[in-house]
Amino acid sequence: MPFLRTSLLSAEPAGVLKSLDELFALAHAMEQEAANRYDALAEDMRGQGKADLADVFTRLAAAEREHVDSVTRWSQSRCGKGPDPALVRWEAPESLDPESAAEVKTSRLMTPYRALAMAVRNEERAFAFWSYLAAYSHDAEVKKASEAMAREELGHVATLRKERRRAYHRQHERDSAAASAAPQPPIDxxxxxxxxxxxxxxxxxxxxxxxxxxxxxxxxxxxxxxxxxxxxxxxxxxxxxxxxxxxxxxxxxxxxxxxxxxxxxxxxxxxxxxxxxxxxxxxxxxxxxx
Known part of the structure; x- marks a missing residue:
């Protein structure tokens, strides 16, 4: 756990969750925030005329909204009600850190591959967050649910890694085609x-x-x-x-x-x-x- 905390989380969570109601409220807020951020980046990319990046962020936003719905259904099945935003007691780690968002908007070398690599890092950070909460929870139900959230985030990581590999191969094929059209030795x-x-x-x-x-x-x-x-x-x-x-x-x-x-x-x-x-x-x- 110390490795996860130091390598993926910029700071330890501000506390521990005391109930499933709190857990579902926090998970819902985190997934919704991620969807909103990806929607905003998609809109920004469309404004810059970068249709391929806009498509990537639109798909990421849609995936996060599916996660929002999943948390809502889980909360209703376990607690008999949807997540209550008023129960979010402390600020969760941002799904997309400000530096990454700024890089997307200003980078001239941003590609679908790099955008997906950034999304992978974000999901890995969420995995570390829930793993940390599971490790330090004092409530058996919260601990079990936090472990389930961590496994869910790990599944998201695996899915995005596959997307990232496909994007890498597409980019490599384009670069290779361009290089063969005008072959020049690479530089160091x-x-x-x-x-x-x-x-x-x-x-x-x-x-x-x-x-x-x-x-x-x-x-x-x-x-x-x-x-x-x-x-x-x-x-x-x-x-x-x-x-x-x-x-x-x-x-x-x-x-x-x-x-x-x-x-x-x-x-x-x-x-x-x-x-x-x-x-x-x-x-x-x-x-x-x-």
Missing amino acids: ARKLELRLVAQLAELEQRLTGPAAVRTREIRQQASKMAAAAGFGSFPASMERKDPLEIAEALVDGYLDGAERASDPIRLESLQQLAEQAISRLAWLRSFLAN
């Missing part, structure tokens, strides 16, 4: 970092004051990162992208590399690069937005 993270260094140097020349100083610091950091980043594989066309897209691709590259790394030293190096790249991306997004 080092080359992409150096391209970002050159772009930041151009940007720095147009700035003055604190913005110029911060851009210089980011550029110098990118130079050091390039020396440690002789790995990875990116489409050659990525070199022609703007600084924001390059910075975002590098974050993905370092995170993917860390996920696959088996050597502890390599893992630590990739994690450090990922942390620096995430901080850099956040600054670039904020700066370029202003």
